[in-house]
Amino acid sequence: MEKINVVAALAALAQDNRLDVFRLLVQAGPEGMPAGAVAEALDLAPNTLTFHFDRLRTAGLVSVRRDGRSMIYAAQFEKMNELLRFLTENCCGGAPCAPAAICKPSRKRAKVPA
Amino acid sequence: MEKINVVAALAALAQDNRLDVFRLLVQAGPEGMPAGAVAEALDLAPNTLTFHFDRLRTAGLVSVRRDGRSMIYAAQFEKMNELLRFLTENCCGGAPCAPAAICKPSRKRAKVPA
């Protein structure tokens, strides 16, 4: 992962609402969830949410697909893992100190646990 | 780790120069290195560097101590691990998918490898 992309990913996560959004999507699993559901869960104005989604998407941390009138946003787990790999890369002076794949979500995850 | 601290840590790392500074300090190991050496290595103005050190320090990612006229900055590895733990915390829906201690630097690390 290029440093410029790392900075973009970190910047994308370095904001209260966006961190919440991303974590919610992570918990939602690879299926993702509609923008409206995120807006309701986090009590965010739809235009504000679009702004934040854009940043996460530009950083590659999130993907979108349309389903009817809804836009379904989903976390990009592989990107997240790349970021974590980069952060731990030079951690112990070149010695690999973290596993290659840090997070492997199961394909099905319907409900977010309370 | 509290979410507010996570945001602060991410924001601290989400900037080109600061990411360089932190990685340099990570490679320098727990001993740290003087501000001047960092300034020279990364070609940063001393006042600019102070600004960035402050952010890293406020985020808890870096510590300082005085040694003569030099200020020695050192990466805070435990804070880094806390951050990584937080990021992977809800990664797999509550299932722990990353080790507890991700990075364990050896105490001695004199030279940064090229």
Added chain:
DNA sequence: TCCATATTTCAACGAATATGGAAATGATAG
């Protein structure tokens, strides 16, 4: 077609950020 729903786009604003120059502070040597 007309309407409601879901989301995005646009323009604007105050707040925070990154950097630069000049001056100030703290520590050591002579």
Added chain:
DNA sequence: CTATCATTTCCATATTCGTTGAAATATGGA
């Protein structure tokens, strides 16, 4: 004490960020 070195503080500036309100776009249903 004075001079010098290492770093910080202060002030100014241009840029970017997060949020809001209003209007626009896309989809599906009656």
